[in-house]
Amino acid sequence: MAEKVKHAIQDxxxxxxSWCYGCGRLNEKGLRLRTGWDGDKTVTIYTPREEQxxxxxxxxxxxxxxxxxxxxxxxxxLALHRKNGHEPGDGEEPPRFxxxxxxxxxxxxxxxxxxxKAVGTxxxxxxxxxxxxxxxxxxxVCVVKGEVIAxxxxxxxxxx
Amino acid sequence: MAEKVKHAIQDxxxxxxSWCYGCGRLNEKGLRLRTGWDGDKTVTIYTPREEQxxxxxxxxxxxxxxxxxxxxxxxxxLALHRKNGHEPGDGEEPPRFxxxxxxxxxxxxxxxxxxxKAVGTxxxxxxxxxxxxxxxxxxxVCVVKGEVIAxxxxxxxxxx
Numbered sequence: 001m002a003e004k005v006k007h008a009i010q011d012x013x014x015x016x017x018s019w020c021y022g023c024g025r026l027n028e029k030g031l032r033l034r035t036g037w038d039g040d041k042t043v044t045i046y047t048p049r050e051e052q053x054x055x056x057x058x059x060x061x062x063x064x065x066x067x068x069x070x071x072x073x074x075x076x077x078l079a080l081h082r083k084n085g086h087e088p089g090d091g092e093e094p095p096r097f098x099x100x101x102x103x104x105x106x107x108x109x110x111x112x113x114x115x116x117k118a119v120g121t122x123x124x125x126x127x128x129x130x131x132x133x134x135x136x137x138x139x140x141v142c143v144v145k146g147e148v149i150a151x152x153x154x155x156x157x158x159x160x
Numbered sequence: 161m162a163e164k165v166k167h168a169i170q171d172x173x174x175x176x177x178s179w180c181y182g183c184g185r186l187n188e189k190g191l192r193l194r195t196g197w198d199g200d201k202t203v204t205i206y207t208p209r210e211e212q213x214x215x216x217x218x219x220x221x222x223x224x225x226x227x228x229x230x231x232x233x234x235x236x237x238l239a240l241h242r243k244n245g246h247e248p249g250d251g252e253e254p255p256r257f258x259x260x261x262x263x264x265x266x267x268x269x270x271x272x273x274x275x276x277k278a279v280g281t282x283x284x285x286x287x288x289x290x291x292x293x294x295x296x297x298x299x300x301v302c303v304v305k306g307e308v309i310a311x312x313x314x315x316x317x318x319x320x
Contacts, residue, residue: 021212021220029211051189052181054258060181061259062229066222098214099221102264109258 003045003117007088008034009077017096017153022070031066035074035120036088042075042120042132048112059110064144068104068134071118072148073097076130079122080152097150100129110136110143118146128152163205163277167248168194169237177256177313182230191226195234195280196248202235202280202292208272219270224304228264228294231278232308233257236290239282240312257310260289270296270303278306288312 010023011034018026023033035044044067052063073096081087081094088094110116117137125131129151136144170183171194178186183193195204204227212223233256241247241254248254270276277297285291289311296304 022222062226065225069222104262
């Protein structure tokens with residue numbers, strides 16, 4: 001399966017906001033997660049590294065939590081960007097979200113060496129606050145369910 | 161502040177269970193989180209790496225989620241081990257838990273370059289299922305609250 005996100009929201013984040021360990025395109029040591037639309041669902045695809053294990057043969061839950069996290073903020077950014085009349089790749093800088101809360105339910109052990117596909121459903125609960133429900137699949141099996149409350153990045157985040 | 165966990169539960173995990181990217185002492189690329197008792201609370205101390213940022217100056221939430229996650233399973237292992245009459249360092253192999261669910265509330269942006277201290281309260285909800293409430297501090301400020309439901313590692317985890 002060579003499935004790939006073509007236009008990702010993270011590709012269009014401003015350089016200053018592109019250093020995230022989870023999804024920053026400029027962070028060479030990070031996961032470089034990329035999130036795009038698939039119809040009205042959002043999708044992030046990631047294959048964990050060999051060292052990202054819980055025990056040999058199974059993926060570390062903290063990495064799946066990171067996938068759910070950045071998939072969540074990316075999905076919220078996609079949705080608000082679309083609400084504002086834009087799509088990734090159209091040259092307009094998208095909004096940038098941070099995570100207010102993250103919830104992850106581990107339904108099954110996640111085997112290593114497989115592609116993980118996070119599929120999200122986005123709901124606006126306030127103009128600056130969006131809820132993203134995510135299911136993470138290995139092939140056709142849902143191994144994890146997650147929920148992120150994503151909030152438009154407040155000024156406090158860039159003022160110390 | 162040179163605070164350090166002296167006897168960590170992860171130091172005593174069997175070799176086969178010591179490869180976790182979050183807390184495995186044998187995983188050279190991992191975070192090598194270590195969790196020990198401080199009275200009846202549990203403690204894990206971690207200083208994020210430079211690349212583990214959300215935006216420059218602030219820690220990546222997925223790494224904090226990983227801290228809450230392994231602190232949770234480690235805390236549950238400490239508690240069940242103590243219930244069984246053992247303490248880290250006494251030569252007895254502790255039980256190993258996996259994460260059933262993980263919840264993280266990000267209360268404030270977490271500045272980089274600081275020591276994070278996760279402090280946990282453990283509650284037995286079933287002999288094989290323990291709840292760990294965690295507060296993550298930067299100096300005296302609580303920046304994150306988390307909750308983990310940790311479950312004794314089932315056989316399905318080691319059978320593929």
